[in-house]
Amino acid sequence: MTTSQIWSSSTANIQASKARLSQLTAQSSSGLLVAKPSDDPVAAASILKVLNQQSANAQYTTNIADGLTWLSTADSTMTSSENLVRQAKDLAIQAGNSGTATPASRNAIATQLEGIRDDLLSAANTKVNGRSIFAGTSDAAAAFTAAGVFAGSTTTTSTTNGTTTTSTVTGSVQRRIGSEPTDLVTVSADGSAAFGAGTTASPSVFQQIQGVIDALRSPGYDTDTPDPVTGRTPKEAVTAGIDLLNTALTNLSAQHAVLGANYARMTSAKTQNATTATALETQRSGLQDADTTKTLLDLKTQELAYQTALQVTAQVIQPTLMSFLS
Numbered sequence: 634m635t636t637s638q639i640w641s642s643s644t645a646n647i648q649a650s651k652a653r654l655s656q657l658t659a660q661s662s663s664g665l666l667v668a669k670p671s672d673d674p675v676a677a678a679s680i681l682k683v684l685n686q687q688s689a690n691a692q693y694t695t696n697i698a699d700g701l702t703w704l705s706t707a708d709s710t711m712t713s714s715e716n717l718v719r720q721a722k723d724l725a726i727q728a729g730n731s732g733t734a735t736p737a738s739r740n741a742i743a744t745q746l747e748g749i750r751d752d753l754l755s756a757a758n759t760k761v762n763g764r765s766i767f768a769g770t771s772d773a774a775a776a777f778t779a780a781g782v783f784a785g786s787t788t789t790t791s792t793t794n795g796t797t798t799t800s801t802v803t804g805s806v807q808r809r810i811g812s813e814p815t816d817l818v819t820v821s822a823d824g825s826a827a828f829g830a831g832t833t834a835s836p837s838v839f840q841q842i843q844g845v846i847d848a849l850r851s852p853g854y855d856t857d858t859p860d861p862v863t864g865r866t867p868k869e870a871v872t873a874g875i876d877l878l879n880t881a882l883t884n885l886s887a888q889h890a891v892l893g894a895n896y897a898r899m900t901s902a903k904t905q906n907a908t909t910a911t912a913l914e915t916q917r918s919g920l921q922d923a924d925t926t927k928t929l930l931d932l933k934t935q936e937l938a939y940q941t942a943l944q945v946t947a948q949v950i951q952p953t954l955m956s957f958l959s
Contacts, residue, residue: 683917700808703820704896707766711889717753722878729871739849750842767824770804776824781839782831810902827888838881845874
């Protein structure tokens, strides 16, 4: 082997050793086994896939946190609303059963009912991040008007074969908690179903309470004078109001149960999401992160190998006069 060949071979070995040393130094500094695709194309493809999964899972984490805020707010609001309706019903029963009630005592109960009605209306218009939790996807400023009419419905009009159809719907706010089509959880509550629409066919609980208030303050209460519109006496109106409030409480409880099921599903999703996040990070780390102890050991070994290669090459290749003359 000529001196030129020895020199070329030695130089190639030294460059390879230096390249490996540089790679180990970079791994030790960054803590990454694969920092760029060229380090390991196959591993890089797997890492990219895991990183995309982590990004999606992080978004689900955000969605779940936001959804739990909506649901927990709605849950506490529904609980307080049920308590308010119970109070209203108890007061109506108290007023209806009191044979010795005077106009002043009935007016006092009516005043209490007004406070309950207002508190209940305020609860029904509760918001999260500026959006009403009972108005669904509607952009209405409030779920219910001051008159107790539901404002969270969206009216759509469609025309088919010359026939125009108008429909009113209440959209639900949903949050995606996973990649499957069914991984959607409703986080809003149906205000119309919970409190009533405020229409003739479906009077709202606020209007029902107002009906009891009006009956208690009616001048014809003691004389049993029938209402010219409904034909009922004030006492009959109070009795009917008690039944309506009992139905309103049943409706609220039913919607609260629906909300509770969604809350339980979202809570379960939070636990699963955290488990998935841990598994994905473990998978990514196994593909991308360097073993710190092993990397440092390899680095020290490679440094020694590189320095040895330099020394051996310097000793083996000794330029002589004959080398230059040959």
